[in-house]
Amino acid sequence: MHPLKLIATSAFGIESVVAQELTALGYSDLATENGRVTFPAGDRDIARCNLWLRAADRLLLRMAEFPTTDFEELFQGVKAIPWETIIPENGKMHVTGKSVRSKLFSVPDCQSVTKKAVVERMKMKYRRERFAEDGPVYTIEVGLLKDVATITVDTSGAGLHKRGYREERGQAPLRETLAAAIVQLSRWDPSRVMADPMCGSGTIAIEAALAGRNIAPGLRRKFVAETWPHLPAKTWNEAREEARDLATTEPLQILASDSDWQVFKSARANALNAGVADAITFQHKPLAEFSSKKKYGCVITNPPYGERMGDRAQAEALYREMGEVFGRLDSWSLFILSAHDEFERHYGKKSGKNRKLYNGRILCYLYQYRGPLPPRRREGSLAGEDAESGGGAPE
Numbered sequence: 001m002h003p004l005k006l007i008a009t010s011a012f013g014i015e016s017v018v019a020q021e022l023t024a025l026g027y028s029d030l031a032t033e034n035g036r037v038t039f040p041a042g043d044r045d046i047a048r049c050n051l052w053l054r055a056a057d058r059l060l061l062r063m064a065e066f067p068t069t070d071f072e073e074l075f076q077g078v079k080a081i082p083w084e085t086i087i088p089e090n091g092k093m094h095v096t097g098k099s100v101r102s103k104l105f106s107v108p109d110c111q112s113v114t115k116k117a118v119v120e121r122m123k124m125k126y127r128r129e130r131f132a133e134d135g136p137v138y139t140i141e142v143g144l145l146k147d148v149a150t151i152t153v154d155t156s157g158a159g160l161h162k163r164g165y166r167e168e169r170g171q172a173p174l175r176e177t178l179a180a181a182i183v184q185l186s187r188w189d190p191s192r193v194m195a196d197p198m199c200g201s202g203t204i205a206i207e208a209a210l211a212g213r214n215i216a217p218g219l220r221r222k223f224v225a226e227t228w229p230h231l232p233a234k235t236w237n238e239a240r241e242e243a244r245d246l247a248t249t250e251p252l253q254i255l256a257s258d259s260d261w262q263v264f265k266s267a268r269a270n271a272l273n274a275g276v277a278d279a280i281t282f283q284h285k286p287l288a289e290f291s292s293k294k295k296y297g298c299v300i301t302n303p304p305y306g307e308r309m310g311d312r313a314q315a316e317a318l319y320r321e322m323g324e325v326f327g328r329l330d331s332w333s334l335f336i337l338s339a340h341d342e343f344e345r346h347y348g349k350k351s352g353k354n355r356k357l358y359n360g361r362i363l364c365y366l367y368q369y370r371g372p373l374p375p376r377r378r379e380g381s382l383a384g385e386d387a388e389s390g391g392g393a394p395e
């Protein structure tokens with residue numbers, strides 16, 4: 001099918017990060033909406049985008065989009081899609097669904113009408129009545145939004161946050177995709193020190209190391225579309241080869257520490273699995289012992305939120321301690337993700353900017369305290385660029 005439309009889905013609040021990633025990968029004509037970015041692409045981009053996207057949840061192949069208010073319309077719209085161009089005779093088809101503000105509100109009925117229509121199309125094209133469905137998997141989604149049906153097929157399989165490096169789990173680990181998004185929002189670059197002094201399983205430090213070395217986050221895993229016969233192995237091999245060629249061994253200054261010995265051990269193991277252990281200096285120590293003589297560094301961290309009763313006071317005391325410890329890093333930029341509704345009061349300073357993000361279902365804010373940029377970057381900055389703020393990502 002040419003040209004294709006691909007949809008990169010994401011958590012609410014980080015669509016613009018995904019759009020920036022796609023632009024950096026060379027894609028254009030992006031349509032950014034709530035939770036997704038749609039863009040035109042070709043077959044090889046299914047492999048490329050699955051391998052490279054850091055902040056996206058999944059990559060979907062958009063098969064059709066059409067208005068519909070009754071089941072017959074939905075049936076005919078789905079049957080008109082050339083399914084035989086991607087689904088082989090033995091393809092195993094799952095249909096998922098969702099409906100928002102639409103006349104067709106019964107999701108199970110939409111799913112079953114969609115499945116019937118796909119099978120009808122396959123019967124017509126393959127000239128047979130029954131399908132074994134014991135081959136590669138195709139997860140088809142019928143999504144209705146304000147009476148418009150979007151029909152997609154998932155190309156990722158397991159969500160893109162599953163990079164394949166995290167075997168051990170810390171307390172409340174951050175999704176890899178969210179950690180990668182926060183690193184990008186901070187606009188940290190490899191010339192600066194980056195530190196996560198409450199690193200848990202190390203996700204933020206590992207994602208920073210992967211980005212700092214231009215390592216494609218999906219290099220160590222497989223994707224469901226790799227099992228699809230219409231996407232030859234060559235496409236995937238070439239995309240992987242390109243990714244390996246583009247990875248660097250750039251020396252990085254990333255510090256990760258935590259007071260909990262168990263999670264600290266898991267962070268080190270995860271970094272080893274991700275192939276970036278040499279890029280991160282791990283230390284088992286409490287926040288109180290965190291300090292640095294380096295200038296213009298970047299703290300990116302995700303402290304406990306104190307959600308359970310009893311933990312709240314402990315989290316608030318930790319925020320006060322953070323205020324003191326980070327207060328000594330006068331040229332640093334700080335990015336702190338918390339769901340505590342009074343974080344800034346306990347921390348003791350209002351952030352220059354905050355950004356609403358979701359950690360799973362938990363509403364959080366990324367509190368941003370931007371320090372000055374390193375002098376080299378100030379001198380080299382373009383006329384009109386925000387030269388005094390350590391970052392200045394448009395939001």
Ligand SMILES: C[S@@+](CC[C@H](N)C(=O)[O-])C[C@H]1O[C@@H](n2cnc3c(N)ncnc32)[C@H](O)[C@@H]1O
Binds near residue numbers: 173200260304
């Ligand atoms: C929400 S978890 C961080 C999760 C991490 N971002 C990840 O992806 O796994 C918060 C971490 O803060 C650590 N922590 C809590 N109090 C601390 C302290 N006083 N000093 C250092 N680490 C602390 C906990 O051990 C825990 O690992």
